Amino acid sequence: MTGSEAPPSFRLAYVPGVTPTKWVRIWNERLPDVPLTLIAVSAAEAPDVLRAGGADVGLVRLPIDRDVLSAIPLYTETSVVMVPKDHVVAAVDEVSAEDLADDIVLSPLDDTLGWESLPGRPANERPATTTDAVELVAAGIGLLVVPQSIARLHHRKDLTYRPVSDAPESRIALSWLEDRTTDLVEEFIGIVRGRTVNSTRGRPPTPPQPKTKRAGADSTRQKPAAGKSAGKNPRGGSGGPKGGKSGKPRRRP
Numbered sequence: 001m002t003g004s005e006a007p008p009s010f011r012l013a014y015v016p017g018v019t020p021t022k023w024v025r026i027w028n029e030r031l032p033d034v035p036l037t038l039i040a041v042s043a044a045e046a047p048d049v050l051r052a053g054g055a056d057v058g059l060v061r062l063p064i065d066r067d068v069l070s071a072i073p074l075y076t077e078t079s080v081v082m083v084p085k086d087h088v089v090a091a092v093d094e095v096s097a098e099d100l101a102d103d104i105v106l107s108p109l110d111d112t113l114g115w116e117s118l119p120g121r122p123a124n125e126r127p128a129t130t131t132d133a134v135e136l137v138a139a140g141i142g143l144l145v146v147p148q149s150i151a152r153l154h155h156r157k158d159l160t161y162r163p164v165s166d167a168p169e170s171r172i173a174l175s176w177l178e179d180r181t182t183d184l185v186e187e188f189i190g191i192v193r194g195r196t197v198n199s200t201r202g203r204p205p206t207p208p209q210p211k212t213k214r215a216g217a218d219s220t221r222q223k224p225a226a227g228k229s230a231g232k233n234p235r236g237g238s239g240g241p242k243g244g245k246s247g248k249p250r251r252r253p
Contacts, residue, residue: 013050013057013059079169103143119145
């Protein structure tokens, strides 16, 4: 490596609610010489960060501009409604959008669910962020429908959440710039997709190791020397007469 070359590194952007811990651990095991930097971004910022080259790949919420960014959908999240623990919704296991008709349902400016028609009654003003909306729910001003991982991220003792059966779902995807599909990007794609280290599309396969012989073992048995038989008396060739007795001969009378 010349003095002008920078050592290899890798940057992973991720949006709130996504936990990349498992994939980061596998990366560090397989590429210990390539440090991975985590970059926390909002769902709205993530596409711009990737387009500007601020990260090599990103764990983002769909939809995104597929004309510029490549994306591999990973999983879909259930949407839930966050409510105070003493709210009537807390007494049931699941609700529908119609069940929220009499409540104020908050719609923060960074909402990612993309409702065609938001349930419930609208608030006088849209909160700037989801964090602000959670504070309003805790104050008893309204309810908030979010992906389940966001509800877990904003866990509070005074709030709970329940699934909304007919709410839009949120999809998480791995995304990157199509014209920047480097070897390291391919490596991370393989990790996320569960490829093993010896996968043909991952890193080069590990060459087979030569088999070692056990100590003292030989693959062929030595043949006995000519004129000798293994396990036989060298004089008689049969180990002596059958039934013969050992000891001194008897004296004749």
